[in-house]
Amino acid sequence: MQTRRDFVVQTAGALSVMALMPQFLPIAHASAEPLGVALIGAGRQGRAILGELQKMESVKILGICDSEESRMTSGVRRVHGAEGFTDHKAMLEKLSGLKAVIIATPTHLHRQIVVDCLAAGKHVYLEMPMAHTVEDCRAIAEAAAKSSALVFHSGLEGRSNPIYKLARTFFRSDAVRDVVAVEAQHYQKTSWKFPASDPAREKAVNWRLDPEVSLGLAGEMGVHQFDVAFWYLDRLPTAVSGGGAIRLHNDGRTMADTIHCGLRFENGVHMNYAASLANSFEGRHETLRGSNAAIKLAWSAGWMFKEADAPTQGWEVYANKQVFHNEDGITLIADATKLASQGKLKEGVGLPHPSLYYALGDFVASVSDGKPSVCDAAAGARASIVAILAAQAVVKDAEVKIDPELLKV
Amino acid sequence: MVERLATSAMGTRFEFVLSGEPRGSLRSVGEMAIEEVVLWHQRLSAFASDSLVSHINRTAGDEPVRVDADVWELFVLCDEVWRASDGAFDATIGGAMQGAGFHPGDGAPSRGWGDCVALNAEVRSVRFTHQGVRLDFGAVAKGFALERAAAILREHGVRSALLHGGTSSVVAIGAPPSEDGWRVAVRSDAEPRMVTLRDRAMSVSAPRGRRNSDGHGHILDPRTGASAGNADTAAVLCARADLADAWSTALVVLGKRPAGMPGDAESLIHTGRCWEEMTSAESPDDFREVA
Numbered sequence: 001m002q003t004r005r006d007f008v009v010q011t012a013g014a015l016s017v018m019a020l021m022p023q024f025l026p027i028a029h030a031s032a033e034p035l036g037v038a039l040i041g042a043g044r045q046g047r048a049i050l051g052e053l054q055k056m057e058s059v060k061i062l063g064i065c066d067s068e069e070s071r072m073t074s075g076v077r078r079v080h081g082a083e084g085f086t087d088h089k090a091m092l093e094k095l096s097g098l099k100a101v102i103i104a105t106p107t108h109l110h111r112q113i114v115v116d117c118l119a120a121g122k123h124v125y126l127e128m129p130m131a132h133t134v135e136d137c138r139a140i141a142e143a144a145a146k147s148s149a150l151v152f153h154s155g156l157e158g159r160s161n162p163i164y165k166l167a168r169t170f171f172r173s174d175a176v177r178d179v180v181a182v183e184a185q186h187y188q189k190t191s192w193k194f195p196a197s198d199p200a201r202e203k204a205v206n207w208r209l210d211p212e213v214s215l216g217l218a219g220e221m222g223v224h225q226f227d228v229a230f231w232y233l234d235r236l237p238t239a240v241s242g243g244g245a246i247r248l249h250n251d252g253r254t255m256a257d258t259i260h261c262g263l264r265f266e267n268g269v270h271m272n273y274a275a276s277l278a279n280s281f282e283g284r285h286e287t288l289r290g291s292n293a294a295i296k297l298a299w300s301a302g303w304m305f306k307e308a309d310a311p312t313q314g315w316e317v318y319a320n321k322q323v324f325h326n327e328d329g330i331t332l333i334a335d336a337t338k339l340a341s342q343g344k345l346k347e348g349v350g351l352p353h354p355s356l357y358y359a360l361g362d363f364v365a366s367v368s369d370g371k372p373s374v375c376d377a378a379a380g381a382r383a384s385i386v387a388i389l390a391a392q393a394v395v396k397d398a399e400v401k402i403d404p405e406l407l408k409v
Numbered sequence: 410m411v412e413r414l415a416t417s418a419m420g421t422r423f424e425f426v427l428s429g430e431p432r433g434s435l436r437s438v439g440e441m442a443i444e445e446v447v448l449w450h451q452r453l454s455a456f457a458s459d460s461l462v463s464h465i466n467r468t469a470g471d472e473p474v475r476v477d478a479d480v481w482e483l484f485v486l487c488d489e490v491w492r493a494s495d496g497a498f499d500a501t502i503g504g505a506m507q508g509a510g511f512h513p514g515d516g517a518p519s520r521g522w523g524d525c526v527a528l529n530a531e532v533r534s535v536r537f538t539h540q541g542v543r544l545d546f547g548a549v550a551k552g553f554a555l556e557r558a559a560a561i562l563r564e565h566g567v568r569s570a571l572l573h574g575g576t577s578s579v580v581a582i583g584a585p586p587s588e589d590g591w592r593v594a595v596r597s598d599a600e601p602r603m604v605t606l607r608d609r610a611m612s613v614s615a616p617r618g619r620r621n622s623d624g625h626g627h628i629l630d631p632r633t634g635a636s637a638g639n640a641d642t643a644a645v646l647c648a649r650a651d652l653a654d655a656w657s658t659a660l661v662v663l664g665k666r667p668a669g670m671p672g673d674a675e676s677l678i679h680t681g682r683c684w685e686e687m688t689s690a691e692s693p694d695d696f697r698e699v700a
Contacts, residue, residue, distance in 0.1 A: 044444070051452070054475050055464060078477040080533050190444070193437040195565050251434070300459055351459045352467065354451075 035364055036097040038063035040088050040113055041105035042075035045127060049102055050079055052357040059364055062098055065091045068204075088113055092120040099123060100151075100367050102360070107220070108213035111136040115143050123151040125363040129223040130154065130377075130384035132213050134406065137381040137388070141409045144377035153363040153373040154380020157355035158228040160362045163302040164355075167295050170304060171232050175313055176290030179233060182263075182271040184225040184286040186217065187279055191249050192257075209255045215391035217259045217275040218242060221284075223387035226263065228286050228297065229271050230383060237263040237271070237386060239401050242393030248278035261390045262399075273390075300351045381409040414439040418450035419551055421575030427562070428569040428585060438565040442558035446574070449554035452480070455503055455512065455545045462544055465535060466503070470542060473534035481533045483546065483553055484526075486651055490549075491522040493669030494659035499631030501525045503543025508634060511627055516543045518634035548628075551578040552612055552654025559610075559650065571606075577613050580650045581606035597642035597679040604677075610650035614657040615642045630662045639664025640678045647674035 035058060039046050042064050053059050064075035065085040076084040085091035092098070100123035103113055110131050117124050124144070131137045144152035158164045170176060192209060196202035208214045215223075230236055240263050244256025257278055263271040285298040292310035296303045362374045385407060393400045412435045415424045423446050427439050452461040465474050476484065487500040504516030519525050525542045528535060546553070551574035559580045562570055569583040571591045581591040590605035595613055604611065616626030616638050625636035643660035645653040656674055660666065665685075666676045678685045 051461070051477060054477055057472075078479060080475070080478075190440055191437055193434065194441065195434060195438045300457075353459050353464065 034058055034060040035099055035368055036060055036062045036095070037100045037102060037364075038065065038091060038095060038098055039075065040065045040091075040101055040103045040117075041127075042066040042071045043104065046071075046075065046104040047078070048354075048356055049104055049360065050075060052354065052360050053102075054079065055353070055357065056361065056364060058368065063091050063095045089116055092116065092122065100125065100363070102363075103127060106207045106213070107215065108132040108136075108207065111140055114140050118143050118147040118150060118152075121150065123153075123363075123367045125153045125155060125360065126380065127155045128227075128380055128384060129215060129219045129387050130380045132215055132219070132388070134385050134388055137384045138409060141377045141381040151363065151366045151373050152377040153359075153366060154375045154377060154383075155359055156224055156227045156231075156375050156380060156383060157299075157359040158224060158297075159231055159375045159379075160358040161299065161351070161355045162358060163300070163351060164228065164297055167297055167302045167304070168232055170293075171288060171290070171295055174311070175293055175304065176288070176295060177292040177310075178290055179267075179269050180289040180291060181269060182229045182233070182286070182288050184222075184228070184271065184273050185282065186221040186225065186275040186284045187281055188277060188283065189280040190277055191251070192277055193249070193251065193253075209253045211254055211395070214255065215387055216244070216255050216394065217257075217277070218261055218273075218390040218394050219384075219387040221275055222261065222273055222390055223383050225273065225284075225286055226271070226386055226390070227379070227383040229263070229288070230386075232288055233265060233269060235265055235267070236382060236404075236407050237402055238266050238404075239264045239399055240386065240390045240393050241399035242390055242395075243397040244394045247276065256394060259394045261393065263386070263390070299355050378409045382407050385409075410435055412436050412439050414443050416443045416447055418446050419454070419547075419554070419574065421551070421577075423551075423554075423572070423574045425558070425562075425572045426570060427567055429567060435567070438562060438567060441565070442561045442572070445558045445561055446554045449550065449557060453483075453546045453550045453553070455543075455547065462546060466543055469535050469537040470540040473529060473532075473536040475532065475534045478533070479557070483549070483651070484528055484535060486553075486655065487522065487546075487549065488526075488528060490652070490655040490659065493671070494656070494663065494667060495669070496521055496523075496632050497630070497662035497667070498548060498655045498659035500544050500546055500549065501542055502548070502629060502631045503545030504541065505629050505631060505634040506545055506547070507543065509625065509629060509636075512545070514543070516541070518631070519543070521632070548614075548658040549651055549655040551575060552610070552650035552652070555580045555650040556610070578610070578650055578654050579606065579612070580610045581608065583608060595642065595644045595677065597684075599641075599679060599684070602644075602677065602684060604644075604646065606646070608648075609646055610648065610653045611644060611646045612650065612653035612657040613642060613644045614661045616661055617641070628658060628661050637662040640680050642679040644677040645674055646677075647671065 037059055039049055053061055061079045061082045063083050063085060064072055065088045066072040067086055069086055072084045072086055076082050101117045102125040104127045107129050114124055130140055194205040196205050240261060242261040244259035246256055247258040249257045258276040261273040285296055287294055287296045292307055294305045366373045389400045389402055410430060412427045415422055425439055427435050454460040455462055468474050490498045499522045501519040501522050505518040506512045507514035507516035519542055525537055527538055555572050555574050555578055559572055572580040579593055584590045584607050590607035592603055592605050594601040594603050616628045628637045630637045640661045643657050645656040647653050660676055660678055664680055
């Protein structure tokens, strides 16, 4: 039985927790003819892309391209009616009805493929980071700008994630108030190493461990999480520091398996970033702290932790209690009154699809409806350039100043 | 050289032991296989709102849902075992699991797979014949994931490995060095039985273990929605872990081997105080006792 003292202690000590739930609008498009798309790069991410595209009635997957035949064949086997190619130029020439491509090749191969696809008049969805060099990022952004009739979508998934979009409206309101600091992490336990039978194949499949072409954890993982901060804060950093080490995978690699970065913004806000391939505790999330509340975003869910002295918001009346770690909190679900009246309040918890689905859906909607991309080439280039500089800071174990001119894309 | 890898998935622990020197490093091949298990956990979870199964459960009552070749194979397998087991294995059991309090939700037993699920092989799509159908692949998902993981290991030259999911589904690739197979104990209320596995899969089901608030075991008879208890333990050995997984559940429900069970699948059923061993004529030694 709870005593009054317990109640007072818990109430004073506990931060309120609210799960933020967006309204889920189905991705549906008016055009009768499905959009003909092709995938370039049928590795792990490519497989996930195919899985999400196949949920969309408004899309028809016409082609799958991968320079490695076995990956291409696996992709074609999975998708009913798709044609396989090992050369993207041959695919662009041959596939009739192809309107859009999704590019998920290794980062350092993006530039030429993007240029070829835009030149062939195809709309482009490009996985991030955009490229492994500032020069390539700028070249891709320029190519996209010259093809203004075509949609170019940078695959920064946070900008399409319904929970992230909803949380951003809270973040920019009195609910969170003055920004204090930002933290983010990406932790998983894996070597990032694929089996390879010879040195040539080793270089091809283990490109993420090759310092000549890979941005490592700061680039491949950090870019998506850095961008959440840029998008929420509506500003870019002026400096980035970093460092790293090999803490577990001492297998001859030189790429750090554990890193940390610090991003400084001119208003005094600082973002701490940590990533590792040696430990998986608490995975991947971002926390944005304000003077009234903190928002924690974990891709398929988001929560707000209120300060005890923060004013009560009107929407809190819809909240119900939830235990989160050791704290009593309240869950907030958008559209809560409607769901509650239907007895479906609990069904509103959790996104119906992975973030990738919403990013691809935004791209398809832009192409089908002729609307601008929610994450254009300039946004992708800026986030990627910061990620490139962060990767340099990790290698140098130093701070790198960010020239604002560099980010004018 | 021996590598051990593990991951948490499908509410349990998957563990792989790999032996030998395949192309590339043993660990990186093992990680690919582990990632395959995690991928199928994400796709087949009935609990995660963003899983493929949740998407199908939400959508297939309104319109056909296209699935990829891998998921299609799972549906075909479920269809085959449902038919051959006279409905004792049924992946539309999600509603009954909710009704019995094992899963959150207010579902009820389904009308049966055959009356609920329409498969279109031409376009590889799935449609429910009515609203409210709840797929739950819990009785086959571990075996399905292990089968996919084992295929990756074999493809990359692994010749000796033991993979298990929650110690109830096992795949043996080859044998440990200097051994004729991987020795695995099948536990029951009676004394354990030892089996030796070589290039073979095995799955064990038992109604004991997880129980609901009424004390009923977690394996339900899909045809009635009641707890199944015609066998204390059922083990199935066959070439594929997904088939073994689905059939071991069906045998706990049935309590005996049905005529429609594939001839190359061997069964071991414990009822009351004795083991009933039913094997195909080809390899009775697979149940060789070593203890």
